[in-house]
Amino acid sequence: MRYNIYVVDDDSFMATINSAEDAVKEASRCSHCNEPNCIGGCPLGVPIPAILSLVATGKFLEAALILRERIPLASVTGRLCPSYRFCEKNCSLGRKERPISFCSIERFLGDLSLNSLIKQRGNSRGSVLVVGGGPAGITTAHDLFVEGYNVDVWERRPSIGGWLRKVPPFRLPTEILNWEIERLVLSGMVFEINKEMGNMDPILASNHYEKIALTIGEPPCRPSQKPGVEETLEAALKGIAPNCRSVVINEGTDGAIDLARQLRQLKPDLGITINAEIVGNEEDAKLAESEGISIRKPSKLLMKLGALTIGGDCPRLPPPFQLQTSIEGLLMVNEHLTTSKDHVYAAGGAVGFYKSITEAMASGHDLAQCLMFRSRSSANDFAPQL
Numbered sequence: 001m002r003y004n005i006y007v008v009d010d011d012s013f014m015a016t017i018n019s020a021e022d023a024v025k026e027a028s029r030c031s032h033c034n035e036p037n038c039i040g041g042c043p044l045g046v047p048i049p050a051i052l053s054l055v056a057t058g059k060f061l062e063a064a065l066i067l068r069e070r071i072p073l074a075s076v077t078g079r080l081c082p083s084y085r086f087c088e089k090n091c092s093l094g095r096k097e098r099p100i101s102f103c104s105i106e107r108f109l110g111d112l113s114l115n116s117l118i119k120q121r122g123n124s125r126g127s128v129l130v131v132g133g134g135p136a137g138i139t140t141a142h143d144l145f146v147e148g149y150n151v152d153v154w155e156r157r158p159s160i161g162g163w164l165r166k167v168p169p170f171r172l173p174t175e176i177l178n179w180e181i182e183r184l185v186l187s188g189m190v191f192e193i194n195k196e197m198g199n200m201d202p203i204l205a206s207n208h209y210e211k212i213a214l215t216i217g218e219p220p221c222r223p224s225q226k227p228g229v230e231e232t233l234e235a236a237l238k239g240i241a242p243n244c245r246s247v248v249i250n251e252g253t254d255g256a257i258d259l260a261r262q263l264r265q266l267k268p269d270l271g272i273t274i275n276a277e278i279v280g281n282e283e284d285a286k287l288a289e290s291e292g293i294s295i296r297k298p299s300k301l302l303m304k305l306g307a308l309t310i311g312g313d314c315p316r317l318p319p320p321f322q323l324q325t326s327i328e329g330l331l332m333v334n335e336h337l338t339t340s341k342d343h344v345y346a347a348g349g350a351v352g353f354y355k356s357i358t359e360a361m362a363s364g365h366d367l368a369q370c371l372m373f374r375s376r377s378s379a380n381d382f383a384p385q386l
């Protein structure tokens with residue numbers, strides 16, 4: 001198996017390695033700061049220096065299992081985490097030289113431990129229904145499962161993974177995502193696909209589930225608006241490109257760069273411009289530009305060129321539940337992540353516009369904590385944080 005890791009030169013470009021030796025070398029660079037800023041910079045609170053110590057001494061599986069306690073999909077985050085915004089931005093080595101490339105180590109450890117199974121710490125602590133099988137829902141269900149809860153995950157689509165299924169294979173190979181999900185299933189976690197929730201009242205009344213956790217993702221754009229990045233990417237992954245000579249993508253997210261690069265592969269003569277104030281991963285942006293994709297600051301002039309405009313703000317559809325929502329269509333929750341309905345909680349893209357898998361998973365951890373430590377008899381003190 002081959003791993004990507006940053007090489008130690010000033011240009012800091014992605015290189016490919018064939019063995020674990022480079023991981024040991026990279027982990028050995030850590031200076032084990034008294035106050036490790038990397039941990040504070042990680043939304044998932046991964047104990048980075050402890051993991052690097054184990055990797056530096058060749059204890060890979062031990063390191064991977066510690067990593068996986070906080071990151072159940074380590075092979076996926078090792079490919080998608082925008083670590084340049086998190087641990088790498090905060091690593092003290094970055095002041096003088098190149099920060100530790102923890103994301104590369106994470107990918108290495110994740111791939112290495114794809115066959116490891118999850119151990120449960122307790123049993124029969126209650127039952128929770130998680131609705132939505134994206135990264136936030138998977139993380140919530142994982143944490144509850146580890147602590148001994150009976151958890152079912154319902155996903156309305158025909159596969160588990162949520163928006164991760166819309167990441168192009170050049171960034172996240174489908175087999176890696178499938179393998180990660182299989183690992184969870186083999187460990188005993190229960191996922192049901194093609195399963196819509198419908199009315200939640202009978203579910204709560206039946207007492208089969210004590211609580212419901214909604215991790216249903218961002219509300220979709222209303223139909224008939226300009227096409228969104230997500231839906232255009234979904235179509236592009238099926239081989240369908242826009243029927244025009246040029247497109248302008250009005251977002252600089254990682255998803256927007258993925259879309260631009262996928263369209264480039266699909267339709268080499270398509271003019272593609274990313275029209276955004278800030279673009280995501282600098283390395284990905286460089287790759288996109290090397291493929292002939294133009295990245296520029298927002299310009300009104302661009303809007304007049306007759307190109308198909310993709311993405312940008314759009315009015316959202318409200319969720320199909322009788323719950324209080326914001327004007328943007330997001331579910332409103334209080335500090336305990338409870339919604340306006342008793343025993344119904346929510347997190348992830350359903351309550352905020354997350355920009356990465358890492359932030360979505362962090363939200364899933366928070367939700368699991370709230371579900372575990374709020375008993376069913378707790379009063380619903382719903383007063384959403386505005």
Ligand code: SF4
Pocket residue numbers: 029030031032033036037038039048049090091092093100
């Ligand atoms: S901040 Fe960087 S050098 Fe310091 S402990 Fe974390 S990874 Fe190691």
